Amino acid sequence: MRVGRRPAAQIRSGEHMAGRTVRREEDDLAQELEHALGSDEIRLEYQPVVRLGSGQVAGAEALVRWRHPRRGMLNPSDFLPVAKRSGILDRLGQMVLEQACRTAAGWPRPSSRTSYFVSVNFSVDQLEADSAVESIVAATSATGLAPEQLVLEVTSNVGPDGARVAQTVSALREAGIRVALDDFGSATSLRDLKQLGVDFVKLDREFVVDVDGPPADSAFALAVLRLAEARGAEAVAKGIESREQAWRLAELGCRYGQGFFFSKPLGATGIIAILRQGTLRG
Numbered sequence: 157m158r159v160g161r162r163p164a165a166q167i168r169s170g171e172h173m174a175g176r177t178v179r180r181e182e183d184d185l186a187q188e189l190e191h192a193l194g195s196d197e198i199r200l201e202y203q204p205v206v207r208l209g210s211g212q213v214a215g216a217e218a219l220v221r222w223r224h225p226r227r228g229m230l231n232p233s234d235f236l237p238v239a240k241r242s243g244i245l246d247r248l249g250q251m252v253l254e255q256a257c258r259t260a261a262g263w264p265r266p267s268s269r270t271s272y273f274v275s276v277n278f279s280v281d282q283l284e285a286d287s288a289v290e291s292i293v294a295a296t297s298a299t300g301l302a303p304e305q306l307v308l309e310v311t312s313n314v315g316p317d318g319a320r321v322a323q324t325v326s327a328l329r330e331a332g333i334r335v336a337l338d339d340f341g342s343a344t345s346l347r348d349l350k351q352l353g354v355d356f357v358k359l360d361r362e363f364v365v366d367v368d369g370p371p372a373d374s375a376f377a378l379a380v381l382r383l384a385e386a387r388g389a390e391a392v393a394k395g396i397e398s399r400e401q402a403w404r405l406a407e408l409g410c411r412y413g414q415g416f417f418f419s420k421p422l423g424a425t426g427i428i429a430i431l432r433q434g435t436l437r438g
């Protein structure tokens with residue numbers, strides 16, 4: 157309220173200074189992140205993805221973390237925007253990809269089924285790079301991971317001109333790598349699903365929250381599941397937090413799920429214990 161009585165010029169200069177401070181903090185963080193690349197400050201956690209019908213673990217999603225020396229453990233939303241603005245998202249992404257492939261290449265094999273997959277989040281910017289297909293395929297061959305074990309999760313909207321991304325996605329799939337459309341349900345992702353051939357559609361948590369509620373609420377989840385099916389993709393529900401949600405999603409025909417009900421994201425050692433066990437019933 158006191159701000160309202162300050163002269164306009166003073167307010168503007170205050171805002172200017174606040175803006176400069178934020179920018180300086182971002183520059184510092186970007187510089188620190190650049191130093192952290194290649195160090196063990198950047199690490200991955202893995203959240204198991206489960207077959208909803210049986211509770212069998214199918215694979216895990218790699219989620220990046222930054223153990224900052226002063227600020228503690230940072231989540232992607234704390235530093236990915238800075239990485240993007242400062243032009244280091246590509247390097248960070250490549251590092252995450254290689255680390256995830258190397259780790260998953262050493263995972264135990266399930267006894268009678270196909271190997272566990274590891275899914276890695278990729279922004280559309282990363283997929284638009286000229287060398288995207290080459291460097292992704294190289295990451296699998298360099299680490300000894302079978303291409304079929306890698307799932308790339310495309311995390312943001314492809315936009316109206318998706319032809320280039322569609323080409324990249326199709327080249328990756330030809331190389332045996334599978335692709336998931338993440339955050340499905342946002343306004344433009346319908347267009348993305350139309351433009352891209354994908355193996356998985358990830359149902360956003362927003363639609364999972366009330367999937368066990370009245371039909372008017374669960375209708376959205378049902379519509380996405382039917383759409384995925386019609387496009388020949390398997391559905392993966394994210395953010396499952398209760399038995400009721402897991403049960404209802406399975407009943408609606410959703411093949412896979414992940415969320416705190418089954419397991420939080422785990423460190424490299426924790427995930428191996430789950431993979432050895434092979435099933436998770438929440």
Ligand code: C2E
Pocket residue numbers: 203218219220231232233236249252276277278279309311338339394395396397414415416417421
């Ligand atoms: P996402 O791909 O949707 O990943 C799932 C997020 O939901 C993760 O947050 C996970 O910790 C959280 N989560 C999992 N289960 C539950 C649940 O039951 N309830 C709730 N409330 N949350 C749950 P996180 O790790 O903070 O990641 C946020 C986003 O950052 C990811 O969303 C993904 O889009 C992005 N991201 C993570 N790692 C990378 C990366 O290496 N590269 C890129 N480009 N993006 C990444």
Ligand code: MG
Pocket residue numbers: 217277309311338
């Ligand atoms: Mg994801």
